[in-house]
Amino acid sequence: MDLDVSTREEGQHVVVVAIGEVDVFTAPTLDAELGRLIADGRTDLVVDLSRVDFLDSTGLSVIVKALARVRAVDGSISVVITADRVAKVFRITGLDALIPLYASVAEAVATSD
Amino acid sequence: MDLDVSTREEGQHVVVVAIGEVDVFTAPTLDAELGRLIADGRTDLVVDLSRVDFLDSTGLSVIVKALARVRAVDGSISVVITADRVAKVFRITGLDALIPLYASVAEAVATSD
Amino acid sequence: MPAATLSIPPHAEHVRTARLVAVAAARRAGLAEDVIDDVRLAVGEVVARAVLRHAALGIERDVDLVIRDDGHAFMVEVSSEPASPETSIDGDADDGVALALVQALVPEVGVTPGTVALAWPLAVIPA
């Protein structure tokens, strides 16, 4: 698999750590994990993409879908990005205005409390 | 370029550091550097392949050629390898019996004095 | 002469292969690293769209890439089953985002039935 997804708790938040490439083939893995968490009532999510080196529009739409679901129940979602290559995808599509982007999980957890 | 080659002095030795892939396209870069050093009378060489993640038969033959040249003038050549993928190429071809392989530059410099 | 020609079956798992080949060719063509990032993403988007379209329509035909570097431009041509009344599908919102990305990332996009041609002029790219 080109994408590993794992989760861990940080206070009120669940941090979803993705490692690898999020694309048309692998995005369903991330989608399934986010869907499972939200169904379990975990709606304060930090998606850690700091070790993702590629993300395409399919990956974006997985995050947008999760955003819509957590907002509906007053939850939050933020995204950690370090690679400029990944940040650019959020910028071009204007998603950076909808979803808070952070440079580290610590920052994301502190700010989105 | 998929291969960077640089050199530095360590006592009597010249350490030739290769970073990247040594294959049919890039091996001439390593060949040229080794050839230049030997022509300059630098014939105690450590070839550091610890940051080489691929090496094919063209890369092997560059090293064998350098070995023949330094031996002719009582020099030495040793090779530093950390990746099993690269070590395997030396093993299969029996080159590990001809050329001393080390796990670090420090070891190579200490032992081949 | 093409720098490479690649055919992949219309399955999502093979889109990555198309990206790898396009990136390798872009690097050979001497494009700057940030432009290579654009090549990776744009080619990935166009090939993913073609693959999903074939899959949705049950078309087994490969998706083909021809990559060229004629000294003036670096070009990637992606060919798939042309749209026809029977093979046209309604794009969803994802398609819109994908097309927006492609338009933003690629200096020249040419779309003809069955083919999307992406071109990066070499002259305007800092080496």
Add this chain to the structure above:
Amino acid sequence: MPAATLSIPPHAEHVRTARLVAVAAARRAGLAEDVIDDVRLAVGEVVARAVLRHAALGIERDVDLVIRDDGHAFMVEVSSEPASPETSIDGDADDGVALALVQALVPEVGVTPGTVALAWPLAVIPA
């Protein structure tokens, strides 16, 4: 159906692309990482030999790879200009090392004029 089909011009710089595509397909086929290392090296050697042969003979024709996974074996077929009295060249020592590597790394090697077929049976490979 092939997992991928790739054509590259007969220049050394494109051999890496062939390795990338073969490795991506091998990973899709579920080969173990150390077997994938063997695929990378063996395919690189065979394609390099074909490319050098074309280059030496001034043959402009592409070198073609067809990669298959039929559920029983992972196969890579490399096609190039068949040897003829005019297009045969004396191999040098490097060729010997290359062939020794290929024979050591690949469970089944089939050579016919113009084609080298490499196969890794899937049954014997630990997943």
